[in-house]
Amino acid sequence: MKILVTVKRVVDYSVNINIKADQSGVETANVKMSMNPFDEIAVEEAVRLKEKGIATEIVVVTLGVAQAQETLRTALAMGADRAILVPCDGELQPLGVAKALRAIVDKEKPDLVITGKQAIDADNSQTGVMLAALLGWPQGTFASKLEIADGVATVAREVDGGQETLKIKLPAVITADLRLNEPRYATLPNIMKAKKKPIEEIKPEALGVDLAPHFKTLKVTSPPQRAGGIKVTDVATLIDKLKNEAKVI
Amino acid sequence: MPIYKAPLEDVRFVLNEVIGAAQLAQLPGYGEATPEAIDAVLEEAAKICEDLLFPLNQSGDAEGCTFEHGVVKTPPGFKDAYTTFCQGGWAGLSCDPEFGGQGLPTLLSLAIDEMVCSANLSFGMYPGLSHGAYNAIEKHATAELKKLYLPKLAAGTWTGTMCLTEPQCGTDLGLIRTKAVPQPDGTYKITGAKIFISAGEHDLAENIVHLVLARLPDAPPDIRGLSLFLTPKFIPDAQGKVGARNALSCGRLEHKMGIKASATCAMNFDGATAWLVGKPNQGLRAMFTMMNEARLAVGMQGLGVAEISYQNAARYAQERLQGRGLKGAVFPEKPADPIVVHPDVRRSLMTMRALVEGCRALAYSIGLELDIEARHVDPARREAAGQLVALMIPVVKAFVTDVGFDVANMGMQVFGGHGYIRDTGVEQYVRDARIAQIYEGTNGVQALDLVGRKMPDNYGRLMRQFFHPVADFLQAEKDNPALADMLPLFMSAFGKLQMSSLTVATRGVVNPDEAGAAATDYLRLFALVALGFMWLRMAKVAAEKLPQAGARAGFYDSKLKTARFFFSKILPQANALNLAILSGAKTVMDMPAEAF
Ligand SMILES: Cc1cc2nc3c(=O)[nH]c(=O)nc-3n(C[C@H](O)[C@H](O)[C@H](O)COP(=O)(O)OP(=O)(O)OC[C@H]3O[C@@H](n4cnc5c(N)ncnc54)[C@H](O)[C@@H]3O)c2cc1C
Secondary structure, X not given: OEEEEEOOEEEOXXXXXXXXXXXXXXXXXXXXXXXXXXXXXXXXXXXXXXXXXXXXXXXXXXXEOXXXXXXXXXXHHHOOOEEEEEEOOOOOOHHHHHHHHHHHHHHHOOOEEEEEOOOOOOOOOOHHXXXXXXXXXXXXXXXXXXXXXXXXXXXXXXXXOEEEEEEEEOOEEEEEOHHHOOOOOOOHHHHHHHOOOOEEEOOHHHHOOOOOOXXXXXXXXXXXXXXXXXXOOOHHXXXXXXXXXXXXX | OOOOOOOHHHHHHHHHHXXXXXXXXXXXXXXXXXXXXXXXXXXXXXXXXXXXXXXXXXXXXXXXXXXXXXXXXXXXXHHHHHHHHHHXXXXXXXXXXXXXXXXOOHHHHHXXXXXXXXXXXXXXXXXXXXXXXXXXXXXXOOHHHHHHHHHHHHHOOEEEEEEOOEOOEOOOHHHOOOEEEXXXXXXXXXXXXXXXXXXXXXXXXXXXXXXXEEEOOOOOOOHHHOEEEEEEOEEEOOOOOEEEEOOEEEEEEOOOOOXXXXXXXXXXXXXXXXXXXXXOOOHHHHHHHHHHHHHHHHHHHHHHHHHHHHHHHHHHHHHOEOOOOOOOOOOOOOOOOEHHHOHHHHHHHHHHHHHHHHHHHHHHHHHHHHHHHHHOOOHHHHHHHHHHHXXXXXXXXXXXXXXXXXXXXXXXXXXXXXXXXXXXXXXXXXXXXXXXXXXXXXXXXXXXXHHHHHOOXXXXXXXHHHHHHHHHHHHHHOOOHHHOOOHHHHHHHHHHHHHHHHXXXXXXXXXXXXXXXXXXXXXXXXXHHHHHHHHHHXXXXXXHHHHHOXXXXXXXXXXXXXXXXXXXXHOOHHHHHHHHHHOOOHHHHOOOHHHO
């Protein structure tokens, strides 16, 4: 069985986010970048399936700038076999990415695609879902447990108020949630081996997809600073403030 | 809660832009150690240090090791962390691939040592000692012993120790009493009491390999009569399966000021079976060959603690609101200004930063020379590297560990009373850093090594390995406008070092007390000048890169600002040291011993 795992290079979770002066987006220059944590979980799950003898090959793919190679190397060091980089410098939006991934899936013909449930940069939670829809494949989103047997994936997923278990036929798309596993540290031998594993570059044009953004970002601002609390004199003022200032009732 | 982020940007700067670590990949056997590979390794090491080792630092300090019926337990979490560390191959990073190591450069191993020691100095002791034992066995033991022991040490499934110290014998190893008696089968029986043995007993590994300095029956009574013995806790069979318990045991765990999660043990050898490493009566020489790397590694302990102390002090200074800037409120919207606005707090932070970054550059530059000494194809280059290493090891060991403690102490001052209270975590750094000035040769003894052995060696042959490159650099850069404000300050200090060197050398020949009394001041003067040289090199690079640096402009700009601080506020100490040195030994030796 072949697994395709999608990974994205994002600002490291531990970095304090700064907005660019012109409000066009988040500052990424000279900021620590890492693999999206949910993608790390996706890679880990694939590696575990390979270690169990269920998967035979793991291909990781990313769309992004040239430095996203480092993210691919990280996945290779964790245990993926080879990598695909679709180099693109411009802004990427979920639908474009999902279309590009569909083209990669058509080419690679994996039995299973694992994505992170969301990327922590824009928190869209859309790419994996759209990919499944474009492919017409079943999907198991927000997976917290995954078992594969006889061409069927059993997926436990976290839903409001509980856990739901799905059985879906492969090929399918799984999106990984936090509790699916705890990603390993790459070992030194694997870090060195990763240097020799192949990274293939496929230009977006070769995939025949249009990656141009469909949405225009007007501006990006920091969330408002939390103002200090105040004491109200009576219940009437409280209700008035909740209604007219906070507009929550 | 303290924080730690591996200072990868500065580490990369020093490796790639200042000392040229790219040349490692040209050394035989290091072809894979390209800058990209080194970077990937550092990234993962940083993750392990930040996420695995650092969270165990405070708890390890609070809980410490425990001792019951001869069994030592490390604090909760240490065993799992150690297993993960070893499974990742980190214990064998610079070990020979023939013995299961990764065959990566010593420089890289030292850079990672720094991060490990920032994150958890106590933890770092265990792999650190194993690595020392590995080196001694690799260089001096028989092929059979190597085959049996090195793969286990490289994998970390067995750990190592160095058993030198005895109650009556610390610095003066000639006083060692532990005995080794040859047996008909070619092994030896070791009997004696060792104290202060780091990692002497613990629960992290399946076996412990003690390297013991002991005396053969017919040995001369001084340091020329010491031999080195490999003495395992469990005697392995030829396949490396651990067997019978050897006749040695831990009698006590020492209660100590810091590094509480590192087990410091009194070890009793009661006729323990041992194997000779190297030749009879050549034990000290065997120890010496691994000493350079071990002393550099202890320097990295000082650097590591200094780095984390700086990080926490810098953050605290931004957050703690007290008082107002002397020229009026800097943040009027806040109830008070953060203490980072106060000149005296800045003086501390800048001093800490200038010392930490300078020491990093200095230590790494010597680490690179260690690899060159070991591997370069050109024998002349190897020899030159070896001479510079020999000269600089005592300087780096003593100065960087002094910096470790001083910077930790300054960091505590930035925290005020909150630094003295345990919760903030920074008083631990003061306690942990202190030992590095004492073991692996006290810093006083390092200074004696510098003035007594390294300085006079072959009429100053080693000294020239430092002085000539500095002079060449000054000649080449004398008109560099970017260094214009720094060069005069450096040249003044460099002149003082030359003057002091000459004085100590000439007076020392006539009266050794003159060299002895000047030693510590002289080492510090030497170190400050060596740091100054590294700061010049860093400033030169930073000034060249700054104009096209884009988003990294802030980094280079800070480098230049820190460099200027170093030259104007720290390096002038060279004047005072020089005067103290020139004043000679008389006032030191005048007081009769009984008057103390
Ligand atoms: C936590 C810890 C861990 C240790 N781990 C190990 C270990 O793993 N293995 C091991 O073998 N040992 C270990 N040691 C021992 C350590 O190496 C010694 O404590 C150190 O070498 C100093 O010896 P000493 O304590 O006997 O001091 P002394 O030698 O008694 O020195 C006392 C003072 O006199 C000075 N002095 C001594 N001789 C001279 C001289 N000739 N000229 C000038 N000054 C001199 C010293 O600098 C020092 O200031 C450890 C010690 C500690 C505290």
